[in-house]
Amino acid sequence: MDKTNDTFGLSRVIEPKAAVPVTAWKVDNHREISPVECRISLQLIHLERDCFQQFCSECGFDEAKIIAKILDLINRRGKLHNPFTNTAGQFYGTIEEMGSEFEKSSQYHIGDRIFCLTTMTALPIYIDKIHKIDYNYGELTVSGYGIVFIDSPLTTIPPALQPNYTMAAFDEAASLYSIHNASDKGQRYLVIGKDLVTSITYVCSIKKAVGDNCYITVILDEAGIGTLTPQQVKNELAHWVHSSYVLNVAQPISSAETVLKEEKEHYDMTINCEDLMGSEVLSVILTRHKGKLYFTSLKNSFAQSILIAESMSKELETYVLGQFIIGYEKFTFDLLISITKDLDRINILYETQSIAFRQATKKAITTSIEKNGKTDDFIFSSSATKALVDEVLNIAQYDCNIILQGETGVGKEKILDLIHKNSIRKNKPCIKINCATIQENLAESEFFGYEAGSFTGAQATGKKGYFELANGGILFLDEVGTLSLNLQSKLLRVLQESQFYKVGGTTPININVRVICANNIPLRQLVEQGKFREDLYYRLNICTITVPPLRDRRDDIVPLAISFLSHYCKHYRIDKELDPTALTQLADYDWPGNVRELENLIHRTVISVRGHVITGDDIQEALNENIYEDLVMDLKRSMRTSSSLNLEKLMEQQEMQLIEYALKKFGTTRKAAEFLHMSQPKLMRKKQKYNILP
Numbered sequence: 001m002d003k004t005n006d007t008f009g010l011s012r013v014i015e016p017k018a019a020v021p022v023t024a025w026k027v028d029n030h031r032e033i034s035p036v037e038c039r040i041s042l043q044l045i046h047l048e049r050d051c052f053q054q055f056c057s058e059c060g061f062d063e064a065k066i067i068a069k070i071l072d073l074i075n076r077r078g079k080l081h082n083p084f085t086n087t088a089g090q091f092y093g094t095i096e097e098m099g100s101e102f103e104k105s106s107q108y109h110i111g112d113r114i115f116c117l118t119t120m121t122a123l124p125i126y127i128d129k130i131h132k133i134d135y136n137y138g139e140l141t142v143s144g145y146g147i148v149f150i151d152s153p154l155t156t157i158p159p160a161l162q163p164n165y166t167m168a169a170f171d172e173a174a175s176l177y178s179i180h181n182a183s184d185k186g187q188r189y190l191v192i193g194k195d196l197v198t199s200i201t202y203v204c205s206i207k208k209a210v211g212d213n214c215y216i217t218v219i220l221d222e223a224g225i226g227t228l229t230p231q232q233v234k235n236e237l238a239h240w241v242h243s244s245y246v247l248n249v250a251q252p253i254s255s256a257e258t259v260l261k262e263e264k265e266h267y268d269m270t271i272n273c274e275d276l277m278g279s280e281v282l283s284v285i286l287t288r289h290k291g292k293l294y295f296t297s298l299k300n301s302f303a304q305s306i307l308i309a310e311s312m313s314k315e316l317e318t319y320v321l322g323q324f325i326i327g328y329e330k331f332t333f334d335l336l337i338s339i340t341k342d343l344d345r346i347n348i349l350y351e352t353q354s355i356a357f358r359q360a361t362k363k364a365i366t367t368s369i370e371k372n373g374k375t376d377d378f379i380f381s382s383s384a385t386k387a388l389v390d391e392v393l394n395i396a397q398y399d400c401n402i403i404l405q406g407e408t409g410v411g412k413e414k415i416l417d418l419i420h421k422n423s424i425r426k427n428k429p430c431i432k433i434n435c436a437t438i439q440e441n442l443a444e445s446e447f448f449g450y451e452a453g454s455f456t457g458a459q460a461t462g463k464k465g466y467f468e469l470a471n472g473g474i475l476f477l478d479e480v481g482t483l484s485l486n487l488q489s490k491l492l493r494v495l496q497e498s499q500f501y502k503v504g505g506t507t508p509i510n511i512n513v514r515v516i517c518a519n520n521i522p523l524r525q526l527v528e529q530g531k532f533r534e535d536l537y538y539r540l541n542i543c544t545i546t547v548p549p550l551r552d553r554r555d556d557i558v559p560l561a562i563s564f565l566s567h568y569c570k571h572y573r574i575d576k577e578l579d580p581t582a583l584t585q586l587a588d589y590d591w592p593g594n595v596r597e598l599e600n601l602i603h604r605t606v607i608s609v610r611g612h613v614i615t616g617d618d619i620q621e622a623l624n625e626n627i628y629e630d631l632v633m634d635l636k637r638s639m640r641t642s643s644s645l646n647l648e649k650l651m652e653q654q655e656m657q658l659i660e661y662a663l664k665k666f667g668t669t670r671k672a673a674e675f676l677h678m679s680q681p682k683l684m685r686k687k688q689k690y691n692i693l694p
Contacts, residue, residue: 007036007151012124014078021079021122029078029124029147035099036150038106040091040114042125045140046167047089049194050275051082052138053223059580067130069580070140074127076584081121083554083587088120089138090170091146092163102150115163116146117153117170117329136226136350137164137197155329161336165343169201169336172273175296175321176205176335177328179271182294182319183209189216190267190286191241192249192274195224196233197346202271203240204339216241217263221249221276227350236346249274252281259286267291272305277386280305284314292317304390379563382555384548389418392545396422401495401540404518406547409596412518415547416476425514428473433466436479443487445503448494454504467500471511480517480540481526485533492536515540550591550598557587560595564602565614576606581616589623617665624661656690659683663692 009021012028021027033039047055059065074080080088092115095108108114116123127144134141148154157166169176183189183206193199199218206214218241225233230246237244243263247255255278260266266288272279273296280295284305287293293305293316309316336343380386395402396419404412413432420430438446449465450458466475477483483491494500495515499508517540519526526532550557561578569576578586591597601622609618662672673683686692 006034006149008149009122009124009147012078012147021124022119023121025077027078027124029074029126031126031145033097033099033102033147035101037099038095038102038148039097040093040116040146040148041096042091042093042127042142042144042146044092044163044167045080045089045120045142046091046164046171047080047138047140048085048087048171049138049224050085051087051089054082054085056135063133065580066133069584070130071127072581072584074125078124078126079120079122080125080127086121090118090167091116091120091123091125092157092167093146096145105150106154108154108156113156114148114154115157115167115170116148117155118148120146123147123152134164136195136228137168139164139167158333158337160340161333162344162347165197165347166336168195168197169332172198172201172296174328175271175273175294176201177331178319178321179294180205180209180331182269182292183214185210185213187214187268188265189214190270190283191216191218192270192272192279192283193218193220193224194273194275195226196220196228196236197343198273199237200240200339200342200346201335202273204335208335208338217259217267218244219249219255219259219282220244220246221274221279222246223276224274232349236349239342249276249282250278252278252285255282256285270294272296281308284308284312284316287314287316290315290317292319294319294321296321379559380553380556381559382553384553385556388415388545388547392418393422395419395543395545397424398543399424399514400542401514402516403523403541403544404516404547405522405544406518406520407549407594408520409594410547410549411595412478412547413476414595415545416474416516416518419516420474423474423514425473429470430474430476431466431470432476432478434478436482438483440484440487443484444490447487447491448500448502450503451505454502458504462502465502467494467511467513468509470513472513474514474516477515477517479519481519481521481523481532485531488533488536492533492539495536495539550594554587557591557598558583560598561586561602564599565606568603568606572606574606576609576612576614578614578619579616582614582619585616585619585623620665652690655686656692659686659690660692663687 009027011034013019013021013024014026014028016025019025031039055066055069059069070080073082082088093113095110095112095114098106098108098110123146125144125146127142129143130140131143132141133139157163179202187210189206191199191202193202199220203216203218206216218237220233222230225246228236233246234244245255245259247258249255267286268288269292270283270287271294272283275297283293283295293309295305295318297320305316306318309318380389392415402419404415406412416430416432420426445455445463445465447465447467449463449468452458452460452462454462490500494511498512499510501508517523523532523537523541527534527537561583565576565578586598593600601619605614605618605622608622658676659672662675663669666672666675669683669687670680673680676683678686
């Protein structure tokens with residue numbers, strides 16, 4: 001694309017080439033600018049709260065690790081774009097160079113201090129050093145530069161305002177303007193805030209519209225109060241609102257009971273600024289029937305709130321805010337200027353607060369994974385898994401047969417356990433059977449049992465089969481598609497009649513069993529191939545739950561890895577941790593073996609790494625072992641399906657993978673050649689032969 005026509009950074013996209021800067025995985029952050037670009041010397045970066053908290057939680061609130069994580073992310077992506085939350089923030093700095101076309105169209109000049117309103121997920125940046133982290137505002141004092149474009153919204157911050165709270169307020173600016181326009185006199189308002197300053201700005205936005213003719217309550221999560229104590233937060237909010245609460249938003253039912261015990265009435269309008277799961281439930285419960293519910297972004301589980309309201313027979317007007325609105329900039333500045341003294345007082349309170357951040361928020365830190373998502377030891381963070389868990393918990397209540405589908409290692413047994421624990425059969429047995437391991441000549445006696453003396457070698461007392469053992473509970477048939485058509489026919493009869501005969505028996509045995517099946521290959525596909533009875537398929541397929549592969553729910557990788565690490569550290573009575581580069585390597589890998597492969601890799605690295613810290617190089621080495629294990633398995637499969645192997649092709653594939661690994665590990669052709677014990681010119685020829693990119 002001609003750069004003179006590229007007004008928002010398309011020419012800076014490196015990969016994938018079809019993407020726009022916001023969604024690109026990597027952008028070009030070189031210092032030189034084109035005629036339509038401007039380079040800004042950076043001073044302050046404001047991170048969106050979910051982005052900042054994810055960095056903190058992932059790094060255990062170790063400041064050195066947080067800094068290393070952010071710098072590593074920028075070095076790899078050319079921008080500050082958190083892949084786990086898909087968010088970033090905004091930056092503030094001084095214009096140091098402007099392209100000719102940019103200068104012609106801009107009202108600003110070199111040396112002007114500029115606040116860029118565009119999300120950093122769209123802008124190339126380079127950070128030389130992070131000097132300071134402000135945990136109250138989620139802001140970084142930095143040295144470096146950022147690139148903006150002709151269409152990038154920019155503004156200047158009035159001299160009367162401090163950049164820290166101004167940038168925090170602009171994180172919500174469009175929503176502030178929308179709430180102001182939607183406010184009416186005589187109403188009861190609830191703000192579920194994400195921090196003290198933005199909560200106050202929402203309150204002021206409402207009061208700017210209706211004055212004191214309203215009743216306002218603010219709820220803050222325990223993790224959203226920064227370095228302050230709950231009492232300090234309540235004391236500050238007392239200047240602004242009629243009531244306030246610091247609660248665990250991730251436990252919405254108990255939080256709602258606490259509020260309603262004091263408030264007695266529900267709210268006419270609720271503004272949910274919080275990103276934590278549970279806030280949508282709290283919002284719906286506390287908003288009156290036919291009231292208004294505003295979400296400041298789609299991340300606040302807007303869609304889920306609609307379903308929750310429907311389940312409660314509560315009619316609500318629901319809205320999602322946060323999009324760009326003309327006029328919000330002036331409104332926000334005017335709002336902040338009107339409360340400058342109060343915001344400055346909060347700044348002083350933050351600066352003089354003696355309680356260290358780590359001590360003040362220790363409880364929130366240790367429960368960060370649970371707040372992201374943990375149900376009956378089923379740990380998750382991604383929206384895809386959250387939707388899956390919601391589906392599973394709903395289906396668990398209905399006593400019907402279920403088919404679980406998904407690749408090997410995705411966690412189908414974990415889903416089974418979740419169903420069992422939340423079903424009416426939770427106090428009855430759950431018998432798990434791998435059908436692929438059952439010998440065909442023993443299958444009938446294994447499933448249905450046998451009477452004493454019914455065949456040679458039978459136990460003198462007879463034996464109960466799987467169905468009888470699972471009576472009253474759940475029978476889980478893993479790899480059910482491997483059963484013979486003959487046994488499938490007998491299984492169908494049991495499901496239809498809820499009774500069977502033991503081998504050698506003459507008296508029918510009545511059973512009440514919920515059957516849950518799993519298969520790596522979709523059973524519908526086996527039906528079409530004539531390998532699975534269609535009538536049995538429809539008897540089993542009352543509900544189908546498809547568990548997505550781990551590569552489609554990457555947000556789960558980090559909490560799962562941390563959980564596995566904790567488990568094996570406790571098991572071996574040692575203390576190890578994953579550094580930011582290790583977590584990045586884990587998140588970037590596609591995990592063909594899914595959760596089982598991830599757990600296996602963490603287990604192996606816990607044993608093999610001798611130091612306290614597991615690094616990205618350690619993970620890469622372990623992953624490289626996985627690649628070759630997979631290749632061996634592929635070779636074995638090839639030998640079963642083909643009478644010959646193309647050895648030359650296989651050797652070339654091996655050689656290419658080894659060269660790619662060496663280049664990635666050592667960075668230069670000289671060091672890679674030394675590692676592979678070949679000359680540098682020879683390595684360069686091989687690199688060219690296999691078209692290995694730099």
